[in-house]
Amino acid sequence: MSIRFDGKVAIVTGAGNGLGKSHALALAARGAKLVINDLGGSRDGTGASSAAAQAVVAEIEAMGGEAISHGANVAVFSEVEDMVQQTIDKWGRVDILINNAGILRDKTFSKMSLDDFKLVMDVHLMGSVNCSKAVWDIMKEQEYGRIVMTTSSSGLYGNFGQSNYGAAKMAVVGLMNTLGIEGAKNNIRVNSLAPTAATRMTEDLMPAEVLAMLVPEAVTAGALVLCHDDAPSRNILCAGAGGYATSAIFETEGVYLSPDQQTPEAVFANWDKISDSSEQSKMETGFNQSEKFLLKAQKYLQGQ
Template sequence: MSVNFEGQVAIVTGAGNGLGKSHALALAKRGAKVVVNDLGGARDGVGASASAAQQVLDEIISQGGDAIAHGANVAIYAEVEDMVNQAMARWGRVDILINNAGILRDKSFAKMPLDDFKLVMDVHVMGTVNACKAVWGIMQEQGYGRIMVTTSSSGLYGNFGQANYGAAKMAVIGLMNTLGIEGEKYNIRVNALAPAAATRMTEDLLPAEILEKMTPEAVTAGALTLCHEAAPSRMILCAGAGGYSSAKMFETDGIYLSPEQQTPEEVVANWQALSNEENQRALESGFKQSEKFLKKAQQYFSS
């Protein structure tokens, strides 16, 4: 199956460098009209410059593509809304949103100022929320949309010194899961990418010989599969150094304790049974957990 984006309009946030730049160039190469968004700050979020986005824009135009650049700070909704309005004024639709913009302010939790925690949350979480909100009504009306959020292994599994980043990257999974449910009847599919790549965000974290294998292009191959017409929904795709896998949250089948047994002592005593992974499964929504527990209770009281 050929993956192409002819006639589609894509917005890529944080597209001035690294993964965002790779995503934007690949979308343009495959026919998409692209909004290249980048505030142009340093990786800790300080400063602003139009040069990075302009360079990507120039590269797309030189290769015969169609694009505009916009320096919206994704943490400020009015600026994101202006970016989307410019895309609509030029092309009349928005088909794809790739939420890639992000910053790092790594420190152990004990040493981390709360301002650093809040800023990372604002950029990663509210930046993603703002962009999704700005395009949501458009995608509903046109009956089509593909949205990708960017998560991280730091959010899925934790990483020392990244309490702020990890919390933010897990938060966007909750957003993805709910938007995927709400968008289904409008043919809006929402997915998450967990990338591992050599970018300015990781350049001082890994040895050079490892970084050279972790190309942004390898991750972009995964990103584009989450944004095309036949994309799945509510999937977490992990990609890095040519490796691809999916991550999913599973819940054990669990146990039922009768009313007289519902004490912490009984929960501890049955820890092995409630943790048994034999019949674990992924739940389609939060209500499915309540449904499971209620069925167990009904079985007890009807027996």
């Protein structure tokens, strides 16, 4: 099976460097037309420059591909709208969106300013919201769309000094879950990528010998699967250093407590049973949890 994107138009945010650049070059090499979005700021989000994005466009054109650059700040919806409109004016459609743009402002929660917390949320979460919203109706109308959120192990599992980043990265998973449901009838598939790679984000967090194994191209191999016609939907793909896995949220089967036992004391006393993971299951929608608990209550009322 050959993975190709001929005739597809893709927007990749934060594509001037690192993972975004790797994703964009790989999509272009496999036939896609690219919008290289990059504000051109530093790792903490300060400054702006179009040089990096234009350099990626030049690389794509040198390989015979088509690409344009746009310096939209993904946290500003009007700038994102302009980027999408320019894409439509140029090529008439948007098939793929990879929400990759991000910044870091790491500090422990006690030392972090609320401004730093909010800025990271704005770029990662609202940036993903803004870009997804700007292409959503286009994808619905054309009955096709592939959206990739970029999450992180810091959001899925936590990481010291990254409360802002972790909160934003878990939030995009919630966004994915609902957009995947809402977009299904229009063939819009939404997934999340949890990468580990050597980029500007990680260059001073790991030793050189480890970074050498964390090539962005290994992550991009997974990203392109999530962009493909046959991509799954509402999946979290973890990728790094040649390793690939999926992550999912599971819920224990839990217990039912009769009305006279629905107290904090009884919940505490039954904690081992409540948290027993032997019969855990994956919830497809939020309603599945309500359904499970209501069925337990119904069985109690029927004396089962």
